[in-house]
Amino acid sequence: MINFIKKVIKKPVKKIFEWTEKTSAAAGYKLTPKIFKKDIYIPIEIIAVFIYISLLMTLSFDLDLPLSGVFGLIIFLAIIMFFSVIYIKRTHKEFISDDEGVMLTGFVIIFIVFLSGALKIYGIPVWTVPTSVASILITLLISPVVAGVASLIVSIFLGILFDFSISIFLFSFIGNLVSIYFSARVKNRHDIVKIGYYVILINIIFVGAFSFIEDWESDIILPSVLWSAANGIFSAMLASAFLPYLEKFFSKTTSIRLLELSDFNQPLLKRLKFEAPGSFHHALMVASLAETAAEDIDANPLLCRVGAYYHDIGKIAAPEYFIENQSAVLSKHEDLKSQMSSFIVISHVKEGVRLAREYGLDKIVIDVIQQHHGTSLVHYFYMKAIESGMNDTEKSVYRYPGPRPKTKESAIVMLADSVEAASRTLEEPSYTHLQEMVYKIINNKFIDDQLTEVELTLADLDKIAKKFISVLAGIFHSRVEYPEENKEENK
Structure with missing residues (x-):
């Protein structure tokens, strides 16, 4: 949504900047529109204040309170908002830097409280x-932790809105807790x-329990039960209706969406399977490695799996130039210069991003595609160039453009991709050789500064390595050689 707003205001504001530059050139003053070169950051405190004022105005409109009551x-609502922000800052730090997530949360809270006020007005x-x-x-769209805090805020406001009722607060909060519990398991x-x-x-x-506790009259019990049942129906209907639009508008990817993308009937995956079958099989193996490793370091296993499925879709553009898709004895690179071969190999990342956008993949998956090689060196063709006497060769020509992985999931896919490819070159894939190979690759990525922008500790890398070794050992396990049947003995 932030990007959408920037696109809308960019052109007119840029013209204002250009006009300002022209009119102030004589004074030696120059102004450049740097605001469009980086993302807009809106502190969570500002969003919290906006939510607070919006909700306070709603309550003030609906409640007829004296000045002291207001x-x-x-003060009471300010304390609630203050401690909500503090709690989220301490328990869910990544949410604080997620502008669109904070705005989405605020939008949903304000919408529900406004809706509550409107329903009260209409009886x-x-x-x-x-x-x-x-x-x-x-x-x-965000997380159960943030949903729990939002549910508490909504329930408190609802209880206040309906005559400071503790039973209304409990009714809302318990229903929300149940919703959070089952929403976290949605597939x-x-x-x-x-x-x-x-x-x-x-x-x-x-409602049945409170009708006995508060000794309700019999003629209001049945209508209240029916209205509370309608509540569940409306909640499911509104959530189902709003979810796709909120996903798109706030650039959020749910586990539901990821599962949809993991379907092998998705157009891009079908193309990869039929046009680059070797790359497709490689993607499956990378997905298995990445998903298993993610479970041990608090990363998102589902995102790792889906990101791995799509990480090499750019190879569809020229599948015959990648060894896993080559059936001929001679490689397509035999007649090419090392620099050209490197360019073709590197271009699969750019092509992958282009195809992902063309087919409408989510940004979170595109990021994995774009970052899964970081700024790594195309080592084979670089060494080949050096051996052919090109001493003036610069490494930058043989490096992927990046960016480096910025999330745990992108980093795991990068490591799984390199490990799976290297495992195919082992003549004797014994457990010891696999172990040496995995640790060597992870260490090389670490030394090459490919993991500097992602929060992975050495302990995390060790866990990842152990999971990779375990999976690869299962794939390359030895088999018992079955003796051939002696045909002469059966005569």
Whole structure:
């Protein structure tokens, strides 16, 4: 969304800058539009204040409080927002730097509270307010931790909005907790409907329990139960309706979307399978290595698997120039200069990014494609150039353009890619040889500064190496040689 806003305002603001430069040239003053050269950063505190003011205005509009009551409400809500921000900063640091994630969370909270106020004005019972929408969407799009904090804020505001009712607060908060629990286990879009069933069940139980605790009149119990059941239906419907648009607008990729991308019937994966079968098989092996390693270092195993499936899709453009797709005895590179061969090999990253955008892949997957070689050296062709007497060869010509991996998932795919390719060159893939090869490759990537921009400790790298060795040992395990049947004995 930030990028969309920048695109809208870029042209007119740039013209203002250009006009300013021309009119102030005589004074030796120069102004350049550097704002468009880097991302806009909006501190979470500013977003929190905006949410706070928006929600406070909603409550002030709906509640008829004296001046002292308004002052007390301001202090109470300020404390809630303050500690919510502190908690998220301490437990979910990556969320703080995610501008679009913070804006998405604020948007969902404000929408639900505004909707609650509107329903109250029109006399709709509170049991109908679909607060679970917030917990479902934020869990799927961001994380259960942030969803828990957002659910607490929404539930507190809902309780205040409906006559400071503790029962309304509990009704909303418990329903949200149930939604978070089941949303974290969603595997496909149909599962969102199942969340609605669980919300219906917990709402009915809660309303039934409170009808006995507060001794409700019999004529309001059944309508309240029905309204609470409708709450679950509306929550599932709204979450299912909003999710695809929020994914696109706020550039978020859910586990549902990743699972959809992992389907081998996806157009790009089908092309890779039929046009570059060797690369497709390599991608499957890399995915197995990456997914297994990710589980041990708190990375996203699903993203590693999907990123690995697509990391070499750029090879579709010229599959015959990559050894895993070559069936001929002579390589296509035999008649090419080392620099040209290096250029063709390096170009598969750029082609992969182009194809990914053309086919509408998510940014998080495109990042893996773009970063899976970092700025590594195309070592084979570089050494070949040196051997042919090109002493003035510069390494930069034989390096991938980057960027280096910026996430754990991209780094894992990079390491898995190199390890899987190198394992194919071992004449005797014994456990010891595999172990030496894996540690050597990871160490070389570390020394080459390919892992400087990602938060991976030496302990993480050791865990990754051990997982790689375990998987490769299973792939290259030795088999028992079966004795041939003696035909003469059977006569």
